[in-house]
Amino acid sequence: MAPDETGSAVVTGRAYRLVTTGCLTILIALIVVLGIVVSWLWYRHWHDGNVNSRRSEQALASILKQARAKADDTARALGTTAATDPATDPATDADALTEVIWQRTEAPVINYNASRREFTATAARSAVYDEAGILPGGGPVKVTRCLVFTYTPHPGRAWTSRVTERDEDMCRxxxxxxxxxxxxxxxxxxxxxxxxxxxxxxxxxxxxxxxxxxxxxxxxxxxxxxxxxxxxxxxxxxxxxxxxxxxxxxxxxxxxxxxxxxxxxxxxxxxx
Missing domain, CATH: 3.30.1300 (Pantoate--beta-alanine Ligase; Chain: A,domain 2)
Incomplete structure (x- = not known):
């Protein structure tokens, strides 16, 4: 082989090795970057999921807290109505007491059980929280609970109230x-x-x-x-x-x- 051909082959081999090494280096760098991006996305997904779960639980807890406060307020109002006008006994004027319950709960369905002397009001209650997310789709999210408010009078005692959560089908x-x-x-x-x-x-x-x-x-x-x-x-x-x-x-x-x-x-x- 002629000297110039040998030198050319050496140069070509070096160039090939340089290109191969460079490509390998770039590929490794891309893999590292991709790994960092995937890890970061996984972390954000995990972090945002925890944040959203906590916010959802707080919103649902807020619904129950407000509902119990509203139930207690309604029970006091029923007691006040009965004390002010003794004629508003459930057995004789359930309509007046139904109106008192509606004014404070705005429940669309309110029933009176004469045998148990008990009112029940069924209503869906909602709260909104901001959903965290790095991708489109975040923002305000509404959560809803189906609640049943129960009010019972007791002779010589104030009215008692109870709030229970039911399946959402009951509120439809x-x-x-x-x-x-x-x-x-x-x-x-x-x-x-x-x-x-x-x-x-x-x-x-x-x-x-x-x-x-x-x-x-x-x-x-x-x-x-x-x-x-x-x-x-x-x-x-x-x-x-x-x-x-x-x-x-x-x-x-x-x-x-x-x-x-x-x-x-x-x-x-x-x-x-």
């Missing part, structure tokens, strides 16, 4: 009823005065007569006020939940929805 009927009450409230508030009859309100709420979500029991005028009593229902597979509501508004109309009210009642029987 109440959520549906709450939405339907708001719709009924809007329609009744905007109806012409001459249509505020039992048949007129039934047609306004259920034009096709097929939904069976509303059953208007009465529409009575007393002085300048019209009171509409109706049963609002939620129907699901194997279960039906009914709640009576009483809507009031000026007989001749008024300031739109601001003049109408909707309050749950223990039953839709005509008041004596």
């Amino acid at each position: 009927p109440g959520t549906e009823i709450g939405g339907r009450v708001r719709l009924a409230w809007t329609r009744i508030a905007g109806m012409p005065a001459e249509d505020l009859t039992r048949a007129g309100v039934q047609k306004a709420l259920d034009p096709t007569g097929q939904r069976r979500s509303y059953d208007v029991k009465s529409a009575a005028r007393r002085g300048d006020t019209v009171t509409v009593s109706l049963v609002v229902s939620s129907r699901g597979p194997g279960t039906t939940v009914d709640q009576c509501y009483r809507f009031t508004r000026p007989a001749a109309g008024g300031d739109g929805q601001n003049s109408a009210t909707a309050v749950p009642a223990s039953s839709c029987r005509p008041r004596g």
Whole structure:
């Protein structure tokens, strides 16, 4: 082999080794960088998961804390109402006590069990927390608990309250009823005065007569006020939940929805 060819081969070999070494060095560097990135992402995922879990638990604990405070406040209000007006005994005027409970809990479904002399109010309660995350998808997150408030009177003693958590399925009927009450409230508030009859309100709420979500029991005028009593229902597979509501508004109309009210009642029987 000629001297120039030998030198050329040596140079080529060195260049090849340099290129190979350089590529290997770059590859190792990329692997190291990729390992650092993966480790960092794993750590952030683990860290953010712990942070979000803690925030979710705090939000849920806050719901329960507020619910218990609200239950205690409602129990005191029931005791005050009974002391102020002895006629508001559950056996004789469950409607008045139902209204006291609704004013403080805004529970869409409130039942009175006469045999146990006990009120139960079912409502979903929510709280919002900020979800941590390095990727899109973080931000405000709402958590919800289904709660049942129980109120019981005791002879010679104050009312007692109890808050229990239930499966979210138990609150779905109440959520549906709450939405339907708001719709009924809007329609009744905007109806012409001459249509505020039992048949007129039934047609306004259920034009096709097929939904069976509303059953208007009465529409009575007393002085300048019209009171509409109706049963609002939620129907699901194997279960039906009914709640009576009483809507009031000026007989001749008024300031739109601001003049109408909707309050749950223990039953839709005509008041004596």
